[in-house]
Amino acid sequence: PPRPAGQPPAPQLCSCPxxxxxxxxxxxxxxxxxxxxDASLQSPLTRAVVPPTxxxxxxxxxxxxxxxxxxxxxxxxxxxxxVYRHLSGGRxxxxxxxxxxxxxxxxxxxxxxxxxxxxxxxxxxxxxxDDTPLGGSLPxxxxxxxxxxxxxxxxxxxxxxxxxxxxxxxxxxxxxxxGNDIRGSxxxxxxKCSQLRHLVAYRNQLEGSxxxxxxxxxxxxxVLVHVNALSGAVPPLQVGAxxxxxxxxxxxxxxxxxxxxMNLSALCYSDSGEDPCVRDAAWVNRMLxxxxxxxxxxxxxxxxxxxxxxxxPLATTPxxxxxxxxxxxxxTNVAGLMFKNGCExxxxxxxxxxxxxxxxxxxQLRDCGLRGTVPTEIGAIVNxxxxxxxxxxxxxxxxxxxxxxxxxxxxxxxxxxxxxxxxxTELNLLQLLNYFYIDQCDFSGSLPSAAANWxxxxxxxxxxxxxxxxxxxxxxxxxxxxxSDTGSHNRFDCPIPPNMGTRMCTYNSLCVxxxxxxxxxxxAAA
Numbered sequence: 001p002p003r004p005a006g007q008p009p010a011p012q013l014c015s016c017p018x019x020x021x022x023x024x025x026x027x028x029x030x031x032x033x034x035x036x037x038d039a040s041l042q043s044p045l046t047r048a049v050v051p052p053t054x055x056x057x058x059x060x061x062x063x064x065x066x067x068x069x070x071x072x073x074x075x076x077x078x079x080x081x082x083v084y085r086h087l088s089g090g091r092x093x094x095x096x097x098x099x100x101x102x103x104x105x106x107x108x109x110x111x112x113x114x115x116x117x118x119x120x121x122x123x124x125x126x127x128x129x130d131d132t133p134l135g136g137s138l139p140x141x142x143x144x145x146x147x148x149x150x151x152x153x154x155x156x157x158x159x160x161x162x163x164x165x166x167x168x169x170x171x172x173x174x175x176x177x178x179g180n181d182i183r184g185s186x187x188x189x190x191x192k193c194s195q196l197r198h199l200v201a202y203r204n205q206l207e208g209s210x211x212x213x214x215x216x217x218x219x220x221x222x223v224l225v226h227v228n229a230l231s232g233a234v235p236p237l238q239v240g241a242x243x244x245x246x247x248x249x250x251x252x253x254x255x256x257x258x259x260x261x262m263n264l265s266a267l268c269y270s271d272s273g274e275d276p277c278v279r280d281a282a283w284v285n286r287m288l289x290x291x292x293x294x295x296x297x298x299x300x301x302x303x304x305x306x307x308x309x310x311x312x313p314l315a316t317t318p319x320x321x322x323x324x325x326x327x328x329x330x331x332t333n334v335a336g337l338m339f340k341n342g343c344e345x346x347x348x349x350x351x352x353x354x355x356x357x358x359x360x361x362x363x364q365l366r367d368c369g370l371r372g373t374v375p376t377e378i379g380a381i382v383n384x385x386x387x388x389x390x391x392x393x394x395x396x397x398x399x400x401x402x403x404x405x406x407x408x409x410x411x412x413x414x415x416x417x418x419x420x421x422x423x424x425t426e427l428n429l430l431q432l433l434n435y436f437y438i439d440q441c442d443f444s445g446s447l448p449s450a451a452a453n454w455x456x457x458x459x460x461x462x463x464x465x466x467x468x469x470x471x472x473x474x475x476x477x478x479x480x481x482x483x484s485d486t487g488s489h490n491r492f493d494c495p496i497p498p499n500m501g502t503r504m505c506t507y508n509s510l511c512v513x514x515x516x517x518x519x520x521x522x523x524a525a526a
Contacts, residue, residue, distance in 0.1 A: 073141075073144035073145065073146075074117075074120075074123050074124060074144060074145045074146060074147050075120065075122050075123060075124070076095070076096070076097050076112065076114060076122040076124060077122075078124075078141075078144070078145075079093065079095070079112060079124045079127070079145070080092055080093035080094065080095055081093070082139070082141050083139060083141055083142060083145065085136075086136050086137060086138070086139035086141070087129070087134050087136045087137070087138065087139070087153070087156075087158070088134050088135065088136050089134065089135040089136035089137075090136070093112075095111065095112040096112070097112060097113070097114035097121075097122050097124075098111050098112065098113050098114065099113075099114055099115065099116075099121075100113045100114070100115060100125065100126070101115065103115065103125040103126045103149040103150060104125075104126045104149045104150025104173050104174045105126050105128065105150060107128070107130070107152065107174075107176070109128055110128050110129060110130070110132070110152075111127070111128065112124055112126075112127045113125055113126040113127065113128075115147070117147050123147045124145055124147065124148065125147050125148060125149050125150075125171075126148065126149055126150035126151075126152075127148075127150075127151065127152065128150065128152030128176075129152060129153060129156055130152045130153065130154040130155060130156065130176065131154065131155045131156070132156055133156065133157045134153070134156040134157055134158060135157050135158075135159075136158065136159075136160075137158055137159055137160030137161075138153070138158065138160065138162060138163060138166075138177075138182075139163065140163040140164075140165045141165075142163060142165055142166065142169070143163065143165025143166065143167075143168035143169065144165075144168075145169070146168065146169060146170065146171070147171060148169050148171060148172055149171050149172060149173045149174070149195075150172070150173060150174040150176075151172070151174065151175050151176060151177075152174070152176045153176060153177050153180070154176045154177065154178045154179050154180075154200065155178065155179035155180070156179075156180060157180065157181070158177070158180040158181065158182055159180070159181040159182065159183070160182065160183070161182065161183055161184035161185075162177075162182060162184065162185075162186065162187050163187070164187040164188075164189045165189075166187060166189060166190055166193065167187065167188075167189025167190060167191070167192040167193060168189075168192075169193055170192070170193065170194060170195065171195055172193045172195060172196055173195050173196060173197045173198065173219075174196075174197060174198040175190075175193075175196065175198065175199055175200065175201070176198065176200045177200065177201045177204065178200050178201060178202045178203050178204070178224065179202075179203045179204075180203075180204050181204065181205055182201070182204040182205060182206060183204070183205040183206070183207070184206065184207070184208075185206065185207060185208035185209075185211075186201070186206060186208070186210065186211055186214075186225075187211070188211040188212075188213045189213075190211060190213065190214060190217075191211060191212075191213025191214055191215075191216045191217065192213075193217065194216070194217065194218075194219070195219055196217050196219060196220060197219050197220060197221045197222070198221060198222045199214075199220065199222065199223050199224070199225070200222060200224045201224070201225050201228070202224045202225055202226045202227050202228065202244070202247075203226075203227045203228075204227075204228050205228065205229060206225070206228040206229065206230055207228070207229040207230060207231070208230065208231070208232070209230065209231060209232030209233065210225070210230060210232070210234055210235055210237075210256075211235070212235045214235060214237055215235045215236055215237060215238065217237075217238065218238050220237060220238055220239050220240060221239070221240045221241040221242075222239070222241055222242050222243070223237060223239050223242075223243045223244070223245075223268075224242070224243075224244045225244070225245060225254070226244045226245060226246050226247040226252065226254060227247055227252055227253070227254070228253065228254055229253045229254065230245075230254045230255075230256065231254070231255045231256060231257075231352045231355075231356075232256065232257060233256070233257045234256050234257070234260050234261060234264065234268070235261070236261035236262075236263055236264065237261075237263075237264060238263075239264065239267055239268075241267075242267065243264060243267045243268040244268065245260075245268045245276050246276040252287070255352040255353055255355065255356040256276065256356065257355070257356065257358070257380075258276075258277035258279075258356065258358045259277055259358070260276070260277060277358070278332070278333065279333050279334050279356065279357045279358070279359065279360075280306075280307065280332040280333060280334060281302075281304040281305060281306050281307050281324055281332070281334065283334075284302055284304060284324060284334055284337075285301050285302035285303065285304055286301060287353055288302070288350065288353050288354075289301050289302030290347075291347050291348060291349075291350035291353065292345045292347040292348075292349075292350070292365075292368075292370070293345055293346070293347050294346060294347045295346075295347040295348040295371060295372065296347075299347060304323070304324050306324075306326075306332070307323075307324035307325055307326035307332060307333075307334050307335075307336075308323055308324065308325055308326060309325075309326050309328065309329040310325055310326065310327075310328070310335070310336075321338045321339055321340045321341060321343065321364070322337075322338060322339040322340075322343050323338050324336065324337065324338070325337075325338060325362065327359045327361075331359075333359045334357060334359065334360070335359045335360060335361045335362065336360075336361060336362035336363075336364070337360070337362065337363050337364060337365060338362070338364050339364060339365045339366070339368055340364055340365075340366040340367050340368070340388075341366075341367050343365075343367065343368040343369075344368065344369055345365070345368040345369060345370055346368075346369045346370070346371065347370060347371065347372075348370065348371055348372035349365075349370060349372060349373075349374065349375050349378070349389075350375070351375025351376060351377030351378055352375075352377055354375070354377065354378060354381060355377040355378070355380040355381060357381070358383075359383065360381050360383065360384060361383050361384060361385050361386070362384075362385060362386045363381075363384065363386065363387050363388065363389075364386065364388045365388070365389055365392070366388050366389065366390035366391055366392070366412070367390065367391045367392075368392055369392060369393060370389070370392040370393065370394060371392075371393050371394070371395075372394065372395070373394060373395060373396035373397075374389065374394060374396070374398055374399055374402075374413070374419075375399070376399040376400075376401045377401075378399070378401065378402070378405075379399060379400075379401025379402055379403070379404040379405060380401070380404070381405070382404065382405070382406070382407065383407055384405050384407060384408060385407050385408060385409045385410070386408075386409060386410040386411075387405070387408065387410070387411050387412070388410065388411075388412045389412065389413050389416065390412045390413070390414050390415055390416075390437070391414070391415040391416070392416055393416070393418065394413065394416045394418065394419055395416075395418035395419060395420075396418075396419065396420070396421075397419070397420065397421035397422075397424075398413070398419065398421070398423060398424055399424065400424040400425075400426045401426070402424060402426060402427060402430075403424060403425075403426025403427055403428070403429040403430065404426075404429075405430065406429070406430065406431065406432070407432065408430055408432060408433060409432050409433060409434050409435070410433070410434060410435040411433060411435065411436055411437065412435065412436075412437035412438075413437070413438055413441060414437040414438060414439045414440055414441070414460060415439070415440045415441075416440075416441050417440065417441060417442060418441075418442065419441040419442060419443065420441070420442040420443060420444070421443065421444065421445075422443065422444055422445030422446075423438070423443055423445060423446075423447065423448060425448070427448040427450070428448050428449060428450035429450070430448075430450065430454070431450075431453065431454070432454075432455070433451075433454040433455070433456065434454075434455055434456060434457045434458075435456075435457060435458050436451070436454065436456065436458070436459050436460070436461075437458070437460045438460070438461055438464065439460040439461055439462045439463045439464070439480065440462070440463035440464075441463070441464055442464060442465060443464040443465065443466060444464070444465040444466065444467070445466065445467070445468070446466065446467065446468030446469065447461060447466060447468070447470060447471055448471070449471050450471075451471045451473045452471040452472045452473055452474070454473065455474075456473055456474060456475045456476065456479075457475070457476050457477045457478075458475070458477050458478045458479070459473055459475045459478070459479045459480070459505070460478070460479075460480045461480065461481060461490070462480045462481060462482045462490060463490075464489075464490055465489050465490070466490045466491075466492065467490070467491045467492060467493070468492065468493055469492070469493045470492045470493070470496055470497060471497075472497035473505075475505065479505035480505065481496070481505050
């Protein structure tokens with residue numbers, strides 16, 4: 001359109017397609033120079049008439065691009081202003097790049113290490129601040145630093161959890177995080193770090209299990225995760241050099257399921273050379289007894305010299321409780337915890353530790369003053385035949401996991417007045433019970449219907465708040481549904497089944513017929 005009068009012409013940035021080539025070729029530039037007459041050798045930009053302000057803009061854009069490259073993900077500025085800010089708990093970093101040609105760097109070096117990657121001269125490939133107090137946490141933005149090959153943050157007072165974004169680092173070879181207060185679990189996304197060689201995370205507060213995804217890491221050389229609170233099955237890791245799962249120390253809380261995978265049994269011993277799956281008297285003293293004594297890992301250790309073989313001759317009969325029973329005369333692994341009659345433990349039942357005792361068959365912790373709840377992990381002791389927790393100070397409900405104890409023959413939680421709630425229906429999965437004692441607690445609801453099929457010797461359920469239909473149990477010795485002089489409140493439906501075994505079961509006053517309580521001395525299992 002026509003230009004208004006008095007308005008200067010707009011800058012000509014490129015040749016006009018409609019103008020003759022010769023005319024364009026001889027047009028003088030603003031500074032009086034002629035553009036090349038050979039238009040075929042000119043690019044659109046060289047043919048352009050560029051004013052000084054445009055040249056300045058081009059220089060500014062180039063400088064901005066360089067700044068953006070530094071500030072972009074993976075660059076030094078991004079590390080200083082985003083990643084380090086989280087690591088330090090709010091302070092920006094002021095680090096300069098130390099250029100390296102190979103990474104990860106040696107573990108003794110400290111600082112931020114960079115390489116030139118895809119034309120960017122300041123891409124962070126490694127950072128190491130071991131033994132430097134930082135006080136922050138590892139941020140999710142770490143996943144944007146995809147060129148990272150090494151992270152060194154041992155003994156840096158870090159806390160928080162490990163971000164799943166670690167799995168976005170395909171070049172990561174070394175992850176050093178020991179001696180911090182990191183909690184939560186190891187993220188399963190670590191299995192995507194296909195180049196990972198060193199996983200060092202001991203002395204933290206990690207819990208849960210080792211991710212099964214770690215089995216995909218074929219370059220692993222070291223896995224050091226001792227002194228945490230890890231548990232569960234150990235996946236068949238492909239470790240080339242050293243794997244330390246537990247340590248011979250009072251602070252150790254890792255309790256892994258045994259046995260270990262065959263390919264790890266010679267690599268993953270504790271620092272003392274002990275097989276981490278050994279559960280002998282020394283292990284009970286060091287690991288189990290502090291919890292049983294006062295409910296914490298800092299409690300008093302035990303003083304058992306050894307366990308007693310189950311088939312000991314008369315000259316070496318088992319001492320009075322407490323004592324430990326071995327699995328056999330040729331084994332030092334503990335199969336029985338024999339505590340009763342005023343053992344004065346006053347601690348709690350450490351479920352994860354008990355679960356790790358893979359040979360455990362007998363648990364007699366009666367009359368000991370134990371506190372806390374019946375742990376769910378106890379259902380994982382698949383070989384357990386006797387569980388006797390009589391006369392303690394346990395509270396809460398019975399865990400449904402008790403239904404997994406398919407070898408259980410004797411069960412007693414009697415005289416724990418703070419145990420309450422309904423009986424778990426999973427008790428119907430049990431088939432071998434000879435002894436069932438839940439009397440003088442505060443249970444409610446109905447009795448397990450499967451009790452009709454249990455090969456019972458003794459069946460004691462009085463002193464609760466039970467109700468409903470009584471299953472037709474077949475008891476060969478003693479059966480107590482209710483005693484009139486206990487002041488309890490079982491209110492079973494009547495009539496009571498007539499086929500209650502060779503001995504008449506006593507039952508509550510709401511029923512028409514009332515049997516006389518049998519006072520014969522019960523068996524030792526009671």
